[in-house]
Amino acid sequence: MVTVPSEYQVIIPKEIREHLNIKVRRRFQILYYGDRIEFIPPKNIRGMKGFLKGIDTKILREKEPPCTAETAASR
Numbered sequence: 001m002v003t004v005p006s007e008y009q010v011i012i013p014k015e016i017r018e019h020l021n022i023k024v025r026r027r028f029q030i031l032y033y034g035d036r037i038e039f040i041p042p043k044n045i046r047g048m049k050g051f052l053k054g055i056d057t058k059i060l061r062e063k064e065p066p067c068t069a070e071t072a073a074s075r
Helices: 014-020 069-074
Strands: 029-033 036-040
Touching: none
Parallel strands: none
Antiparallel strands: 029 036
């Protein structure tokens, strides 16, 4: 458990820093989700290459009504 001081800076416990290999000047995106705060390390875009390999890209869509002059003007 940590306490939030008047400067709003929180110390990440040593056990967590070591487990996650967090070093000085490491950057995080901070989000709130429901009633909790999450520290998200940014991903290197090059490291994400291929992470969607094998994903099913077929999407079932509803049929759209035929395009008429009236519907085209409203789009």
